[in-house]
Amino acid sequence: MKRNIWRCTMFCGSLLFAAAGGTALAATPSLVSVQAAPGIGPMLGGRIIPAFTVTLRAQLPGRVKFVAGEAGMPVMPGQPLVALDDDQLLAQKAQAIAAYQADEVALHNGYSQYGYQLYSYNPPSFMNPFTWMGEGFKAMMGNNQNPWATYQSNLENRAATAMKAQTQLEASVWKIRQIEAEMNNSVSIAPFQGVVLEKEVNPGDIVQPGQPLMVLGSGGPRQLLVKVPESLAGNLNPGESLQVHLGDNAGEVTGRVVQVAPQANPQTHTVAVKVRLPQNAAIGVGAYATISLPSYGSAAQDEPAIPRSALIPGASLPSVLVDQHGVTEMHVLRLGGPLADGQVQVLAGLRVGQIIVNDPPAGVGSGYQLQTSATSGE
Numbered sequence: 001m002k003r004n005i006w007r008c009t010m011f012c013g014s015l016l017f018a019a020a021g022g023t024a025l026a027a028t029p030s031l032v033s034v035q036a037a038p039g040i041g042p043m044l045g046g047r048i049i050p051a052f053t054v055t056l057r058a059q060l061p062g063r064v065k066f067v068a069g070e071a072g073m074p075v076m077p078g079q080p081l082v083a084l085d086d087d088q089l090l091a092q093k094a095q096a097i098a099a100y101q102a103d104e105v106a107l108h109n110g111y112s113q114y115g116y117q118l119y120s121y122n123p124p125s126f127m128n129p130f131t132w133m134g135e136g137f138k139a140m141m142g143n144n145q146n147p148w149a150t151y152q153s154n155l156e157n158r159a160a161t162a163m164k165a166q167t168q169l170e171a172s173v174w175k176i177r178q179i180e181a182e183m184n185n186s187v188s189i190a191p192f193q194g195v196v197l198e199k200e201v202n203p204g205d206i207v208q209p210g211q212p213l214m215v216l217g218s219g220g221p222r223q224l225l226v227k228v229p230e231s232l233a234g235n236l237n238p239g240e241s242l243q244v245h246l247g248d249n250a251g252e253v254t255g256r257v258v259q260v261a262p263q264a265n266p267q268t269h270t271v272a273v274k275v276r277l278p279q280n281a282a283i284g285v286g287a288y289a290t291i292s293l294p295s296y297g298s299a300a301q302d303e304p305a306i307p308r309s310a311l312i313p314g315a316s317l318p319s320v321l322v323d324q325h326g327v328t329e330m331h332v333l334r335l336g337g338p339l340a341d342g343q344v345q346v347l348a349g350l351r352v353g354q355i356i357v358n359d360p361p362a363g364v365g366s367g368y369q370l371q372t373s374a375t376s377g378e
Contacts, residue, residue, distance in 0.1 A: 043336045103165060195219065223258065257274070321368075323354075
């Protein structure tokens with residue numbers, strides 16, 4: 001059976017990689033020992049979220065006639081995003097305006113009738129004997145009504161009619177305002193500057209009150225949401241500064257803790273912590289990032305450290321090749337934060353003192369034999 005063989009020099013010299021019967025390829029890997037470095041605290045990963053999000057929901061039933069754009073579109077305050085068909089509301093508003101105009105005419109007529117009754121009182125003069133004779137004759141016939149009482153009663157009836165018309169007119173005004181408010185609710189407006197995270201509807205869809213239309217994320221500084229174990233969350237306080245690793249290409253920034261959840265999740269036993277990132281942090285919403293927590297207790301002890309160049313290039317997970325009695329064995333690692341001189345902390349997968357391959361070629365895995373040479377340059 002063919003064997004894959006490496007020839008390498010401990011800490012110096014060149015390494016020859018060849019499969020049996022194949023052609024030798026020159027490379028420059030070497031063997032290094034896993035060193036110990038002061039622990040910088042546990043590393044925890046999380047996702048980037050906006051400072052806050054808003055879900056726009058339908059306030060009225062209807063058919064969607066307009067959608068501003070797709071997810072990822074930037075929005076400005078006051079920008080219309082989703083509009084529902086308002087033809088029925090326009091018809092209702094026209095009816096309400098007609099009713100208002102009729103109530104306005106009724107009010108003017110009521111005030112006119114009240115004014116006529118107010119100035120039409122002409123009581124009989126006591127200086128006119130015929131007037132007294134007429135009143136006496138009406139009394140003999142059983143009609144002893146008081147003219148003043150009759151006048152006052154008619155005046156109050158006219159006043160009540162005018163007041164009723166005034167009330168009806170005010171009701172018509174509020175009916176128009178109600179319809180206008182419903183028309184405003186048929187259009188969803190961006191409440192702030194941000195970006196569309198999710199688009200839930202399309203033109204032509206039929207929606208009901210409460211149905212989601214769009215999800216908006218705020219612009220400005222973003223936050224890193226991290227689920228921190230209960231044992232570590234107690235050491236974090238709002239306002240505390242933490243190092244945030246945005247990725248190999250984005251580098252590191254200093255974040256500030258803005259919120260620590262008051263209680264832990266009963267299923268995961270973790271506490272949600274939000275870390276505010278600087279305004280110029282070069283990372284998008286939904287991306288993955290890690291934070292370095294302060295060293296407390298056992299976390300402050302020495303941890304394994306390796307050169308970043310020892311990581312196998314192109315591997316989906318951080319991995320290294322460990323020398324196991326002259327044969328390579330691939331170990332998947334859980335990495336911590338970066339250290340000085342190109343070193344990186346290892347939280348799991350290696351022990352101090354183990355021998356690993358530095359600068360390994362891409363695509364190499366377990367099962368390769370290592371042959372060391374006592375002299376360099378061979």
